[in-house]
Amino acid sequence: MWLFGYGSLIWRPGFEHVRSEPARVHGWLRRFYQGSPDHRGTPGSPGRVLTLVEQAGAVCEGRAFLLPEAGRDGVLAALDHREQGGYRRHPLVIELGQGEEVAGFTYLAASDNPHYLGPASADEIAAHVACSVGPSGPNRDYVLELDRALRRRGIEDPHVSEVARHLERLV
Numbered sequence: 001m002w003l004f005g006y007g008s009l010i011w012r013p014g015f016e017h018v019r020s021e022p023a024r025v026h027g028w029l030r031r032f033y034q035g036s037p038d039h040r041g042t043p044g045s046p047g048r049v050l051t052l053v054e055q056a057g058a059v060c061e062g063r064a065f066l067l068p069e070a071g072r073d074g075v076l077a078a079l080d081h082r083e084q085g086g087y088r089r090h091p092l093v094i095e096l097g098q099g100e101e102v103a104g105f106t107y108l109a110a111s112d113n114p115h116y117l118g119p120a121s122a123d124e125i126a127a128h129v130a131c132s133v134g135p136s137g138p139n140r141d142y143v144l145e146l147d148r149a150l151r152r153r154g155i156e157d158p159h160v161s162e163v164a165r166h167l168e169r170l171v
């Protein structure tokens with residue numbers, strides 16, 4: 001069973017896996033449209049974190065993780081708990097580094113979940129992120145870590161880098 005990571009799972013998986021490799025999914029965009037009441041914000045002042053948004057023709061580059069057969073239920077239960085703030089498992093086809101397609105899943109926060117914040121401009125998102133903090137730390141660290149992790153891996157994501165550049169000017 002393969003899991004596609006497009007956010008913090010890329011640089012901090014924190015779960016047991018057999019191997020991981022660069023991967024992409026077609027028809028999805030990475031966006032800071034999800035509210036975070038539990039990690040990078042609080043229930044009264046949620047931060048902004050990633051989800052995937054469906055768009056025909058789009059490609060989202062990330063990382064695929066092969067989960068172990070033995071103990072898989074425990075790994076999934078821990079991930080479900082970590083991503084409980086509006087995310088659910090969503091099945092999709094993952095293209096691995098060599099072009100091989102495998103069936104897998106990701107965690108995404110759909111627009112009908114109670115924490116969804118939806119679209120905003122890059123400077124609005126940056127302003128929101130700059131003043132949000134939660135139990136997992138400042139929201140700005142999440143965005144700037146993500147931006148660095150993507151660039152280190154040669155992944156270009158204009159949405160992420162635009163928000164990160166606005167944020168760097170603010171903090």
Ligand code: BEZ
Pocket residue numbers: 004005006007008009010050051083087107108
């Ligand atoms: C990820 O890194 O793929 C991820 C992003 C948001 C929620 C769960 C996982």
